Amino acid sequence: MHRVKVRVVEDALDANNTIARANRADFDRAGVAVVNLMSAPGAGKTTLLERVLAGGSSIDGVRVGVLEGDVQGSLDADRLAHLHVPVVQLNTASGFGGECHLDANMVRSALPALPLDDLDLLIVENVGNLVCPAEFHVGEDARIMVASVAEGEDKPLKYPLMFRTCELVVVNKVDLLPYVDFDLERFLYHLDAVHPGVAHLEVSARTGEGVDALRAWLARVPDRVQTPA
Amino acid sequence: MHRVKVRVVEDALDANNTIARANRADFDRAGVAVVNLMSAPGAGKTTLLERVLAGGSSIDGVRVGVLEGDVQGSLDADRLAHLHVPVVQLNTASGFGGECHLDANMVRSALPALPLDDLDLLIVENVGNLVCPAEFHVGEDARIMVASVAEGEDKPLKYPLMFRTCELVVVNKVDLLPYVDFDLERFLYHLDAVHPGVAHLEVSARTGEGVDALRAWLARVPDRVQTPA
Numbered sequence: 001m002h003r004v005k006v007r008v009v010e011d012a013l014d015a016n017n018t019i020a021r022a023n024r025a026d027f028d029r030a031g032v033a034v035v036n037l038m039s040a041p042g043a044g045k046t047t048l049l050e051r052v053l054a055g056g057s058s059i060d061g062v063r064v065g066v067l068e069g070d071v072q073g074s075l076d077a078d079r080l081a082h083l084h085v086p087v088v089q090l091n092t093a094s095g096f097g098g099e100c101h102l103d104a105n106m107v108r109s110a111l112p113a114l115p116l117d118d119l120d121l122l123i124v125e126n127v128g129n130l131v132c133p134a135e136f137h138v139g140e141d142a143r144i145m146v147a148s149v150a151e152g153e154d155k156p157l158k159y160p161l162m163f164r165t166c167e168l169v170v171v172n173k174v175d176l177l178p179y180v181d182f183d184l185e186r187f188l189y190h191l192d193a194v195h196p197g198v199a200h201l202e203v204s205a206r207t208g209e210g211v212d213a214l215r216a217w218l219a220r221v222p223d224r225v226q227t228p229a
Numbered sequence: 230m231h232r233v234k235v236r237v238v239e240d241a242l243d244a245n246n247t248i249a250r251a252n253r254a255d256f257d258r259a260g261v262a263v264v265n266l267m268s269a270p271g272a273g274k275t276t277l278l279e280r281v282l283a284g285g286s287s288i289d290g291v292r293v294g295v296l297e298g299d300v301q302g303s304l305d306a307d308r309l310a311h312l313h314v315p316v317v318q319l320n321t322a323s324g325f326g327g328e329c330h331l332d333a334n335m336v337r338s339a340l341p342a343l344p345l346d347d348l349d350l351l352i353v354e355n356v357g358n359l360v361c362p363a364e365f366h367v368g369e370d371a372r373i374m375v376a377s378v379a380e381g382e383d384k385p386l387k388y389p390l391m392f393r394t395c396e397l398v399v400v401n402k403v404d405l406l407p408y409v410d411f412d413l414e415r416f417l418y419h420l421d422a423v424h425p426g427v428a429h430l431e432v433s434a435r436t437g438e439g440v441d442a443l444r445a446w447l448a449r450v451p452d453r454v455q456t457p458a
Contacts, residue, residue, distance in 0.1 A: 040269050040270040040271060040357065041269040041359045041380055041384060041387070041388065042269060042377070042379065042380025042381045042384060070387055071360060071387060071388060071389075071390075072387070072389065073386055073387055075383055075386060075387065099360075100329055100358060100360035100361045127360065128269065128359065128387075128388075129329060129358055129359070129360060130270045130357065130358070131300060131328075131329035131356065131358060132329050132361075148271070148379060150271065150377060150379035150380075150402065150405065151270055151271025151379075152271045154304055155270060155271060157302055157304060158270070158299055158300065158301070158302055158304065158357075159270065159300060160301065161300075173379065175408070176379065176405065176408055176409070179404070179405055179408050180405070180435075181435065206409075206410065
């Protein structure tokens, strides 16, 4: 019974990868780099985006749009629309059965609603979840994982795939460090164990600490994509 | 294509419910009440259990055991084993394909390892995730959902099924209230909107505030189960 189950899962992931490649080709044609932004619920993805885009939807001349993924509701998209950022909301509860992650097909269904020709960078804010989003590529060029210091320093060991498949780990809510039992050194030690050498930034979406560095990292994604290795 | 997908999901949930009923029958036969403990990653489930069971594996004469669900590793089970609590670790990554939730079959596979005859209450600590665990019954009598104030007051609106299907909401990390933008009244307003009248407790696993009330709630679960309505 387990063998059948694993095969079904593999088939689903194969099908997803095929659609992710089609998304990627469409993004490449439009000259849009794509970041898949992932975290646990409440780690601060949307507040970080509000901070990053507080000055407008362009970062150092890089025109940014956002695709918001949520199980239901449009709370996050509404928050960003305030800032006059091009934003499209995807709900995984409508037509997809209440999924705990975005997949390539859901993102594909949103492409017609996105002004791709007017964007250089699309940030896809995934559903808050540390497991399944890591398994489903959506056509992204880079993955950013946000970990809040309130969540505890053991998270890289407990959710290794998520930490292993990202290009940047944002350690958020560092303003809470004096008030939580979170040993930053130990977190980074665990992180290095599951993903040696991965970049990380220490940030507080609440105070703004470190947000400039995140903004600079994001602004460089289109260059990294277009420059052959 | 969506219709096929939804049908597969419904079949999986039907199969899960069948096994959950078998688990429930086994638990009833052994006289064990079961609580399904759920939350986002890092909301503090394990630290709460450490606090609740700090005085030993018996609460007011109710003998407690724990089933720990994690994607991989045994960090949480190791923490509780220290306290001489009967604890069994389930990893969803081994043989199940890296699932983001416990299902009834996984719990069933652990039954032989559990000393059911020596327990009155089994606490099943689910994988940290606010979506899928709510869809998969494991044979529990009651569900407790832990929400950390660091996660934000919008969570009941964004993950309504989780908040709607629990008997108790534990608002954890209230010691952080002075340092986070979390309006407790607004959280409770949102909670009431998705699950009118559900019980809640304000707790800090770090300081111990409110833990006695949680201990008392847990100690009453076997009575509630055995008393006909």
